[in-house]
Structure formats: C-alpha cells, structure tokens
Amino acid sequence: MRPLPLADPRIVAVGDNVVDCYTADGVMYPGGNCVNVSVYAAREGVETSYIGAVAEDAAGDLLRSALRAENVDTTRLRIEDGSTAYCRIGLIDGDRVFLNSGKGVSLFTPSEADLDVIAGYDALHVGDSSFLDAHVPDFARRTRVSYDFSIRTQPEFWHPLVSHCFLATFSGGDLDEAQVDDLIAGALAGGARWVLVTRGSRGAVLTDGAQRASSTPVPTQVVDTLGAGDTLTARALIGLLRGEDLGTLMAAASASAAVTCTQFGAFGYGAPIDITETSPRTDDLLTEGELR
Numbered sequence: 006m007r008p009l010p011l012a013d014p015r016i017v018a019v020g021d022n023v024v025d026c027y028t029a030d031g032v033m034y035p036g037g038n039c040v041n042v043s044v045y046a047a048r049e050g051v052e053t054s055y056i057g058a059v060a061e062d063a064a065g066d067l068l069r070s071a072l073r074a075e076n077v078d079t080t081r082l083r084i085e086d087g088s089t090a091y092c093r094i095g096l097i098d099g100d101r102v103f104l105n106s107g108k109g110v111s112l113f114t115p116s117e118a119d120l121d122v123i124a125g126y127d128a129l130h131v132g133d134s135s136f137l138d139a140h141v142p143d144f145a146r147r148t149r150v151s152y153d154f155s156i157r158t159q160p161e162f163w164h165p166l167v168s169h170c171f172l173a174t175f176s177g178g179d180l181d182e183a184q185v186d187d188l189i190a191g192a193l194a195g196g197a198r199w200v201l202v203t204r205g206s207r208g209a210v211l212t213d214g215a216q217r218a219s220s221t222p223v224p225t226q227v228v229d230t231l232g233a234g235d236t237l238t239a240r241a242l243i244g245l246l247r248g249e250d251l252g253t254l255m256a257a258a259s260a261s262a263a264v265t266c267t268q269f270g271a272f273g274y275g276a277p278i279d280i281t282e283t284s285p286r287t288d289d290l291l292t293e294g295e296l297r
Contacts, residue, residue: 006128008250014080017126018043019119020135020142022111024064024229025270026278028104033064034231034270037090038110038153040133041271043234044075045239045261054078054126058113063279064089068249071274079268085110087218094231095156107282112136115143122151123147127246128171130238133157138144138166145169150206151242153235158188168196174238174244176207182268185210201241203234204281210257218251223263232271234260 018039026033043055048239055077059065061084070088072079090105115123123129124147131137131144132153144150149171154163154275156176167173173192177185185202192200193214203209220237237258244254269275 006075009246010198011127011238011246013052014127014243014246015052015054015125016043016046016128016130016242016246017056017123017148018046018130019056019115019123020111020131020137021055021090022055022059022068023092023106023292026066026093027269028095028278030057031278032269032275033067033091033280034275036271038134038155038235039130040068040072041235042130042151042153042242043077044072044272045232045236045265046243047076049240049243049261051142051243052078054081054122055165056081056115056119056122058083058085058110060085060087060089061108062089062281063276064091067274067276071272074274075272081122083110084115085113088248091280092280103271105282107280109281112226113218115140118148120144122148122163128242129209130242133162133219139171141166149246153238160186160191163192164195167192170197170199172199172201172238172242173197174203174241176199176234177202179208197246199241201238203237208259209237209241209255212284214252217238218255220255220259225263225266227266229269230266232265233262233270 020039022037022040024033025036043053047053087110090109090111093104095104122130128149129144130151132157151172152170153174189200199213201211210219240258
C-alpha cells in the first residue's frame with residue numbers, strides 16, 4: 006500500500022450496479038453507488054476500475070458502455086446469465102420515490118483474482134447496497150476501504166465494519182446536529198480514520214476528530230439530485246488520498262455535486278427502459294433519501 010499523500014491515487018469500486026428506471030419518462034440510466042463513485046472519480050482525472058456483475062441484456066450493455074465511455078476500467082466486470090439489476094423510480098406529490106427493484110446478477114462473490122487486483126489500488130469503495138460486508142476485512146488487508154453506510158446510521162449496522170474504514174460515509178439528512186455529532190464520535194471511536202456525513206440541503210461534514218470541515222451546496226439549476234451524495238463521497242476520497250486541505254477539498258466536492266444535479270440520472274446516458282423484472286424485489290415505497 007503506497008503511503009499518503011498521493012499525486013496519482015488509483016481507486017477501485019467493488020459491488021453494486023443498477024439501471025435507474027424513471028417510469029414517468031420511460032428512460033433508464035446507469036447507476037448504483039459503486040458505479041457512480043467509479044465514474045465520478047474518473048471524471049476527476051483519477052485512474053479507476055469497477056468490479057461487479059451484469060447480464061448480457063440491454064441494461065447490462067448500457068452499464069458497460071457508459072463505464073467505458075467514462076474511462077473506467079471494466080476488465081473485472083463479469084457478464085452473467087440472467088438479468089441486470091434495476092430499480093424503478095416514480096413521483097409521488099413531486100418527490101422521487103423508489104417503487105420496486107430486482108438485484109438480478111449484481112450479487113457476486115469476489116474471487117482471489119479480484120483480491121489480487123484490489124491490492125494494486127490505493128483505495129477501494131464499497132457500500133451497504135453491495136452486500137459484501139463479509140469481505141470487507143479481506144479488502145482492508147489489501148488496501149484502504151471507503152464504505153458507504155447510506156442511511157444505516159444506527160450503531161448495530163456500522164459498528165461491525167467501521168474499524169476497517171479509511172473513510173466511512175453516512176447519509177444524515179434526517180439527523181439533527183447533535184445526532185450528526187454523536188454519529189461521527191461513535192464511528193471515529195469505533196476505528197474509522199475519516200467520517201463523512203452528507204446532509205442534503207445542509208451540506209456535508211468531513212472529519213477525523215482533529216480536523217473538521219463543512220460544505221454548503223453550491224447554487225445551481227437542479228434537474229435531478231440522484232448521485233449527488235456519491236459525488237461528494239468520490240471527491241472526498243480523492244482529496245484525502247491526495248492530502249488536500251479539507252476546506253479546499255469540501256468546496257471542490259460541493260462544486261462537483263452541483264454539476265451532478267444538472268442532469269437526469271446519476272451521470273447521464275439515458276436509454277429507453279428495457280429490463281427483465283426478476284426477484285428479489287422490493288415493493289415498499291421508500292423516501293428519496295434511500296435512493297442512490
């Protein structure tokens with residue numbers, strides 16, 4: 006593992022992918038936390054790779070072509086029999102809501118060859134949507150781990166993993182300031198090197214306990230907020246690997262997130278919806294905060 010800071014960090018994202026299907030428009034977009042982070046990092050000029058699994062179908066083709074167009078290495082991207090993961094997104098009273106989803110072939114087990122590749126990167130990004138928690142200790146033995154806990158802010162979710170994290174990210178839009186501070190203190194005490202809490206319109210906080218920086222959203226013409234949090238995560242991870250000043254880092258992260266909000270989907274590449282609905286499936290309506 007190369008010592009920090011690094012002028013040329015290399016990042017690998019391992020895990021989830023999905024096509025986000027906007028039912029009202031009939032359009033699907035490539036996405037998923039790990040895919041998004043790999044693309045946003047590549048857009049910042051960082052060498053990135055994505056390890057995951059898609060099917061040989063229209064949705065899988067869209068994901069593969071978008072990743073390659075964004076200069077993300079897909080050498081370890083599996084193509085499996087079955088269907089590519091999807092989620093349907095609708096509108097209720099003007100708010101985006103998660104309608105249903107299917108994981109398809111996106112759930113996979115990293116191989117020894119994957120682990121060998123991972124060891125050649127300066128950081129690995131993974132998250133709760135990847136269902137790879139059992140492998141996080143193996144990842145951490147090979148490189149620095151960035152883990153997105155999303156809205157799983159309760160200790161029972163993060164405590165078993167946080168000691169392996171170089172960067173632990175949480176979506177804390179529903180937390181008040183005292184709750185954010187308690188979450189940060191707990192995660193740092195549990196062993197996280199850095200903690201990032203995104204808070205929607207209230208901006209984000211990044212700290213290691215000794216240093217702390219906050220950001221506020223950059224005013225922009227918002228088209229779609231999908232992927233904004235993943236943009237913050239990617240840019241924060243890059244800045245930490247580079248050893249950037251925290252204030253500068255967070256300002257840059259907010260600016261990048263603002264750009265993400267100016268287009269539909271997490272990073273564009275819309276295509277007509279063409280999916281195969283398969284199990285497992287979730288039909289509970291969830292809030293926008295649970296969307297990637």
